[in-house]
Amino acid sequence: MGEAGAGRLDAGRLDAGRLDARLLDAVAPLTLVPPAATPSRRNRAARGAGGGEAASQPPLFAPGRDAGQPPLFAPDPCDGARGDPAQPPGHLGHRARMRRKLLAAGPDALLDHELLEMTLFLALPRRDTKQLARDLIARFGSYAGAIAAPPAQLLEVAGLGEAGMAALKTVQGAALRLARAEVKDLPVLASWDRLLDYLTAVLARERIEQFRVLFLDVRNRLIADEAQARGTVNHTPVYPREVVKRALELQATALILVHNHPSGDPTPSRADIDMTQEVKAAAAVMGIALHDHLIIGNGRHVSFRREGLL
Numbered sequence: 001m002g003e004a005g006a007g008r009l010d011a012g013r014l015d016a017g018r019l020d021a022r023l024l025d026a027v028a029p030l031t032l033v034p035p036a037a038t039p040s041r042r043n044r045a046a047r048g049a050g051g052g053e054a055a056s057q058p059p060l061f062a063p064g065r066d067a068g069q070p071p072l073f074a075p076d077p078c079d080g081a082r083g084d085p086a087q088p089p090g091h092l093g094h095r096a097r098m099r100r101k102l103l104a105a106g107p108d109a110l111l112d113h114e115l116l117e118m119t120l121f122l123a124l125p126r127r128d129t130k131q132l133a134r135d136l137i138a139r140f141g142s143y144a145g146a147i148a149a150p151p152a153q154l155l156e157v158a159g160l161g162e163a164g165m166a167a168l169k170t171v172q173g174a175a176l177r178l179a180r181a182e183v184k185d186l187p188v189l190a191s192w193d194r195l196l197d198y199l200t201a202v203l204a205r206e207r208i209e210q211f212r213v214l215f216l217d218v219r220n221r222l223i224a225d226e227a228q229a230r231g232t233v234n235h236t237p238v239y240p241r242e243v244v245k246r247a248l249e250l251q252a253t254a255l256i257l258v259h260n261h262p263s264g265d266p267t268p269s270r271a272d273i274d275m276t277q278e279v280k281a282a283a284a285v286m287g288i289a290l291h292d293h294l295i296i297g298n299g300r301h302v303s304f305r306r307e308g309l310l
Contacts, residue, residue, distance in 0.1 A: 094128075094130065095121055098110075098114060098117065098118060098121075099118075101114075102118060112137055112142055112143040113130075113133045113134050113136075113137045113143075114133070115143050116129075116133035116136055116137065116143055116146060117129050117130055117133040119147075119167055119168065119171055120132060120133060120164055120167060122167055123163040123164050123166065123167035124161075124163060124164055127159070132157070132159050132160060132164070135157055135158070135159075136157060136160070139153075139157060140153075144205070145205060146168060147168045147169070147171050147172040147175075148172055148205040149168075149205075150207060151165055151169070154168065175201060176198075176201055176202060179194075179197060179198040179201050179202075180198055180225065182194050182198070183195050183198055183222055184221075184222055185221060185222075186221065186222075187219060187220045187221055188214065188216060188220050188221065188222055188256065189220050189291065190220075195214075196294075196301060199212075199258055199294060199296055199301075200296060200299075200301070203258070203259075203260035203296040204260065204296055204297070204298055204299070205298075206260050206262060207262055208230055208262060209230070209236040209259060209260060209261070209262060210227055210229070210230050210236065210259060210260055211227070211228050211229045211230075211236045211238050211257070211258075211259040212225060212226065212227050212228065212257075212258045212259065213225075213226055213228050213243055213246070213247075213255055213256070213257060213258070214255065214256040214257075214258065215246070215247055215250045215252035215254075215255060216252055216253065216254040216255065216256070216291070217251075217252065217253060217254075218253045220254060220291075223250050223251075223252055224250055224252075226246070228242065228243060228246070236259060238275050238279070240275075240278045240279045240281075240282040240283075241282060243255070243257075243279055243282070243283070244279075244282045244283050244285075244286055244288065247283065247286070247288050248286060248288075252288065253287075253288060253289065254288065254289040254290070254291050255279075255283060255288060255289070255290050255291065256290075256291050256292050256293070256294065257276065257279060257290070257292070257293040257294070258293070258294045258295075258296065259272075259294075259295060259296070260295070260296045260297070261295055261296070261297050263297075264297045264298030264299075264300075265297055265300075266295040266296060266297030266300050266301050266302040267295075267302065268295055268302060268304070268307075268309065272293075272295065273304075273309055276290075276293045276304055276309065276310070280310065290310065291305070292304055292305045292310065293305075293309070293310070
């Protein structure tokens with residue numbers, strides 16, 4: 001074979017080698033190269049250089065990501081709770097156990113801080129509320145103390161925020177409405193214990209003095225429970241004329257006066273006794289009876305009628 005034939009044979013072998021190299025690159029688990037290394041640009045460069053060595057050209061596909069690099073989409077840490085309900089991670093598993101305990105044994109089976117956790121679950125679904133519940137108990141003493149605490153003091157607890165405070169105040173409002181419903185349509189004088197429970201829930205933890213009037217119909221059923229005045233930590237102004245005016249508007253035939261002592265001591269003061277007599281006299285002129293005046297303290301109460309002060 002002549003030199004020309006040998007040259008053509010060597011060129012053919014070289015082209016075959018280039019093709020094999022490209023095929024091997026194409027079938028590997030590879031990723032695309034940047035636009036600068038596209039085949040069209042590479043072909044133009046090869047033609048301009050007179051068909052140089054294939055090894056100097058970048059491969060059609062570049063190798064994939066290193067095995068040591070993290071995947072593009074990392075697994076969700078909460079996926080375990082969905083994939084394997086028996087073993088949810090972290091606080092999610094704790095919540096599941098608490099929920100089962102509540103549903104199986106009722107709320108009385110939960111300690112104060114556990115019941116508080118359950119309340120906060122609803123407002124702070126992505127937070128672990130265990131320590132927050134313990135902080136609230138440490139600050140306010142009990143579950144009842146926490147939900148009845150003033151909003152400004154609740155916001156001082158780190159991590160609670162407006163959402164947590166709103167959840168606590170929602171529970172407090174629901175509890176008061178439930179207690180009020182239990183005395184709403186019943187003869188108050190025949191349901192005295194329920195009435196005291198309701199008034200204690202409303203007033204016992206108030207930080208300022210509040211004066212309320214229970215307006216009753218001819219059968220001593222509750223028409224309305226209204227706050228007539230709010231005062232300071234130890235005094236609330238009361239105007240007998242306004243109390244009687246409101247009773248006439250509601251067509252009430254009897255009254256029960258109620259106020260709290262934020263100090264926790266329900267012992268009546270001289271001013272309490274005098275004010276009660278003034279309201280009694282003004283109401284009697286309009287044919288309205290004053291059944292009692294109750295002072296609510298912390299876990300205690302005083303009845304003026306029982307003490308002979310009416």
